[in-house]
Amino acid sequence: MASAESRGTARRSPDDLGRSERLRRARIDAGFASALAAAEAHGWNRNTYKSNENGNAPFSYRMAEAYGAAFGVRPEWLYAGTGAAREDGRAAMVPIIGRVGANPDGSVLLSTGQEGLELTPVPPGGSGKAVALRVVGESMRGLADDGALIYFEDQRTPPTPDMLGQVVVVETDTDEVLVKRLVRGSKAGVYSLESLDAPVRADVRLRWAAHITAIVPPFHARRITTWAGA
Template sequence: MRTLRGERLRMAREKRFKSARLAAQAMGIAVSTYGAHERAETPGGRDYGPDEARKYARRFGVTPEWLLTGREPFPEGDEPPPPKVPVLGYVGAGGTAHFYDVPPSHLDEITPPIGIAENAAAVEIRGDSLGPFFNRWYVFYDDVRRQVTPDLIGQLCVVGLADGRILIKQIQRGASEGLYTLYSATEKPIPDVPIEWAARVNVISRSSDRE
């Protein structure tokens, strides 16, 4: 018997969450959007695409192919696969982050260390930009860009500057209000620069996928 995409999404979600609301909140998705996806291919519903299917599949322990096509058997196991996070780019000389200009569905994904949040992302370290021991390790960080708040002072962060540079540096207060000095282990400090946004680094680690 053929099932609809929305029905398959609901079946998968019920393996992990009692309600669509709880699932949406856990994934940081608007409840109305997720609810419409569970009604996909029916009046009043909204279809979801490959990017959403990949996210839902990781969370619910099924495959994107099954959600989108129904051609594979419904997975019966209770244990979901390990969560993955996207590799958005790499860190090069001077702690400068370079992000790939590709659709999300074309990005590599890796298994993060235990305890990393659902909204995390990663960038690969190339060379000795963050120290001589971290070549081909990964920086896992909260993929939420926000203004600098007191809790980020003294923390290693991904920071966006007004001149367009994106760096991975420790944030310290600068000489005056609204300015900050950026530190790293391998470069001279960058004094008194405004920061447009910052995202806290959670951990620098190898990925078990690449060992």
């Protein structure tokens, strides 16, 4: 028999999940490092707000008005994704979730918590699932220099044929997140991963892969990056 949690997940619609993701982004952009911090600051029931943000309990338009007023976004956008997020034209922000190029093996060092969260504007064409990685060091020279930002959509979907031959972000079945060129493997279900300055990793099984949607050079990356709560 399915658990209550799995039954609840099965009932979630794409609209519900998009709504909860917009709420999470609005909360982060407003400078609240966690759902608990936002709920306590505004006197909301902590469990209710957490369920609204993770999609287990879709919130009403009335609550979208309350959340929108608290986070500085339009309730129409928060509830249905309609129009701009803000009246004042401020860019929506997304988190910088880790560093790439800092390890010799090319793996991404992911942030483990929300404290000191860095934020950067959503790139052109980006969605509420956009995230960014900061390049550290010179191992990705020719693609992205030290200090650059690499954006991708954090959708956690399997590789697609149009990714072959492209530099993408991937997660392996051994829990590594990497930025590599994706090449067809020796058999179905595996891929080879090419680096700019490291040996090819052959026949790797992947959990997901994501296209790089934008690369921002270091000078501009420094200008557009801010800290949550700043």
